[in-house]
Amino acid sequence: MKEKLTLSNLVLISVIFGLLLVSALFAGCTQSTTSTPATTAATTVPVTTVATPVAAATTAVPTTVVTTATPAPTYTATEGNLVAYTAASLTGASSSIGPAFTKAYPNHKVAFNLDGTQALKTQVEAGAYADVFISASNSYTNTLKSEGYFVNDSVKTLTTNYIIVILPASNPANIKSLSDLAKPGVKIAMAAGTVPVGSATMTVLNNSAKSTYGEAWKNSTISNVVTYETSEPAVATKVSLGEVDAGFVYQSTAAASASGTYKTIAIPAKDNYLQTYTIGILKGSTNKAIAADFEQFMLSSAGQQILANYGFTAPKTS
């Protein structure tokens, strides 16, 4: 008797669960047509974590169930939370951009998903929700454009960045010039070829080999690479920890770091590669007006000043 009782309870429970599931699905479907998922994603996801679309969707579902019981959310047209997919090399700057944007546009907030542009691009292509996309690579921007993810006329040049070599302050391998990078035993970190800074680094190596140091230098430098990192800050971390002797990063990273963190070796402008960052609004955004505000803020003198403070080079106005 006892066993049968629990079985009928089981049936009851599974029926309730089924109903809950169906209602949650239904709520999720109707919800996706309104603007709330972005808001919940922005509010529930802290600045540094990766806001995947799945997380946004699942967090959206329970909230909608709750909101039927509580008063309607106080969402007005002047208020919004943005999700900005942002190239990892802007990690430092993003900590200033967020508060400054909120200050300039009260009640507006921006949450950053910081990762290598190549990873962000893959996420967007897999259906991730984002309002704004800041890319560290023109070619990835163009790919996303041609695939129809951008509101095309919203894509603008944001800033630029050169490549530089950073060394730990103690300079364990005693590197004095670019030619020393090819010395046997030197440990180098660079970004993988898919990462914008990685492909820029390869261009720099090719240019330098052609103009000054030769193919043998390039080959031994590349054979000194001990790790291909998946984002620009990851390269910088390996250098600041002293785990490698040199790393190829953006000038902004070296410029914005606390003094005494790194020694740097500049790459002559003729061999260097000027990386162009773009900002654009995504077609899927349900907050396009606020996204436009954010873009305008980033392109304004206030936004450009923050970028300059973090060592970025303003794009040439031509």
Added chain:
Amino acid sequence: MISRRLLPKKYRRNLTYLAAGILIAGVTLYLALPILALFIRISPDMFFETVHDPNVISALWLSLFTTCITLAVVIVVGTPFAYYHCRYSYPGKVVVDTLIDLPLVLPPAVAGVALLVLYGRVGLLGKYFNMFGMPLAFTTLAVIMAQIFVASPFYLRQAKSLFEQLDPAYEQTARTLGASSLRTLTLVTLPMTATGLISGAVMTFGRALGEFGATIMFAGNLPGVTQTMPLAVYVGMQGNINVGLTISILLVIISFTIMIAVRLIQKREAERA
């Protein structure tokens, strides 16, 4: 209670079957569909084309090489460790017990940072290794060290509980009959625990094969040297998605092969016993 009164007996049983069926089908589909999707997403032609990609091949061999070494080290060191740990009581045994379990709950990324801070070039111990010209971080050895750290508890726990459950009377009998302690171990203790040890070893192998967080932190990501299959999947998904898919499928195939092999071994063992 109410439902029991309301529903006739036959009806209730049918409902139970239905609920059980939905549950079982749901769980099965939830586990199987993602794997199936991997195979559907990539065409066989594309798969066989990508398998010949040098990066895929080097990641495959590196993964198999490192996990085999990891497994060998864990078995060779872990088996006697677990044995002595069970047979003798010593001060701090509880602490050791807890430490064995620690990597199971520790996020692999944390394990990677911890290993880097200890064995890295400027790490606590790493600087001495480096002094003697033996760098550890960002080498294939680092991959193996990370795998051992993260995956060994699966074997150690299994071995520990097996030796604990084994009645000491068997060993004592063997000893009283004149067998040396080594002979007792190889002819009595190990054969009696072999099946369990193998399944522990398989868990360790699977965990080591899938190691990602600690490896990318401590060993870096260099194709052919430290880029194991999970790392290659991650990098692949950021560039050439076919590489990511192909390696994922290879990993699924390897995992399934191991699982089936173990099932067969265990079945044969059970039939013999």
